[in-house]
Amino acid sequence: MPTPAPGLFPGPVPTPMPAPAPVPGPTLADIARAAEVSTATVSHALNGTGRLGESTRRRVREVAGALGYGARRGPHNRSLGVAVTTYAGFAWDFARIAYFSRLLTAATSAAHAHGYALTTLPADRGAEPLWHQLAVDGMLLLDTPADDPVLRALRARGLPVVFDGRPPDPRPGDVWVDNDHTATTHEVLDHLARSGARRIALHSGYGREFYTEAVTSAYEHWCASHGRAPLVVPFDPNDAAGHAFDPAFTGPDRPDAVYCVYDPGGRQVLAAAARHGIAIPGRAGSAGSGVEGLLLVCASEDPAYAENEPAVTTVTFDPDRIAATAVSVLVKLVESGHVESPGQLTVPAGLRVRASSQPPHMY
Template sequence: MCRVPGPTLADIARAAEVSTATVSHALNGTGRVGEATRRRVRETATRLGYGTPGPPRTRTLGIAVTTFPAAWNYTDIAYFSRAVTAATSAAHARGYALVTLPADRAADDSWHSLAVDGMLIMDSPRGDPMVRALRARGIPLVFDGVPGDPRPGDHWVDNDHESAVREVLDHLVASGARRVALQSGSGDEHYAHAVTAAYERWCADRATPPLVVPFDPADDEGHAFDVLLRDAENRVDAVHAAYDPGGRQLLAAAARHGLRVPDDLRVVCASEDPAYARTTPPVTTVTLSPEQMARAAVAVLVALIEDDGTAPSGPVSVPAGLIVRASSNPRPTQPV
């Protein structure tokens, strides 16, 4: 089922007498490239057989997280670790190897020659250089989460963040909360925007002002919450943290302010970390179902590679889940 690898962008660049960057722009429809040059590059690519459909060349899939350009070990994060493990299993079950790429490769020219039949990209931001390079090569792509630069015909797997956020907020209100804040990311990834927008719409429905705290992964003591917790009269009584460390940050902030969780402050955190079941008190978490997300993404990717007609025509939605623990369930008031 293997075939001889086709031409690379460098091969096309040499044949068309342009730079590799010009080839990437011409094939991807980006950048400032004259129409004559764009046409010459595309004709050269066609003549050399670039992107010609055929059976898988390597029986290998790639997976990477490209949200942040700097080097970081995303497999230290429970969500990504579990997703990578599930994606590996799903790939093996279909006869493919899966290669996990380091995050800092997103700015590396090696994307132009990476030997994979398809790529699963997690949390792709706008202007993702890896996506541009792989699109130009005609490599099938599937995204975990809505890509920063979606195009007609793109394939992705994502949660219904609107429903998930509303479930959390309604749960907190049902537990007695009256002033609910959100800790959300300030980055460019779709997840942060989707969660924040869902929270703001929920607040608008209730005619209450939104209270959003920016997420800081280095804020171990939760000092970002001080402004919401120090004033007893205007203090919030519940927070939904959209990122993994947020639950521990909130527990630390509550302890510094002498607040009891959940009686004074209810806490919910989006996390796949099982250790939250052992904190004091155990923290209610939202699972984004990384295993189900990864299995669904690999299934779509293999369908695209093999062109077997089973790839869905639109995005695939995977439900999130609320795991209720003591941090959001105040003890009932005892009768006097």
């Protein structure tokens, strides 16, 4: 700070306070002693190198995190991180999925509005050292699964975390932003039933995050309460032709409606229905098919579902609002250390009804 000119203060010119000395962090030797391994082993474990057993590598990193290795020291970095950890373990481009793309864009804007940078971490487990060493003030985790190594590392470092989606084992003080998946699933199924569907299938069962479990549970509960037999068709992200539907579409009790839990699911159903000659409302040649065709709803933020033929009914989870809410809460945790009401912050989902889920006379 420059020395003020004489006369600007009524008394003596104040002496600037010296900056606080940085608090030293643990060394590799400290971690090695605590983990009872060599410093070379610690180096390999933290950098993802060497030929270490996975249990040794994990134990060293957890010890390092518990000792505060890589934790923020001194002033804030004014930087936040975001990671999608549901399918972490291989390099998949989650930014190509419309939901994540919109959320990441909105989260970046929200972080910048609060004066923070935002770093997006890759999904590949090969980037795991980043989770232990990344210089951020807090993290936003999307769809964290059970036994998430990213979450373990962040908790060990003592970093504030806010979740998109309920964590599997929330702790007191945890905060997550989510939709009411039970109410939304029931709304979708009620809509399909009003449109004449009698046999509704759920395209689900891939992820291990709370979202998949919540929707599947709500679907099974709805079927039981309405006297319907549940039919869960397994989702495969690589099944572009929708072959998972072949047994259901050729069987004696063919579904007359499908609710897809994942963004690519609607395109897979459309492909499978075309292969089997099954009509979908809004698609050319479907007029007059009624419920003998196939009604379709897909949870997706992809605008192509509204623009193509048929126009597909979608569920939007409003990722823009989820991102803005999550970042705002994360900044509050970073700057004050707590929030007034931990637990779930609920963002309403929305059903966008289009031709694919209505009887032909309705469109």
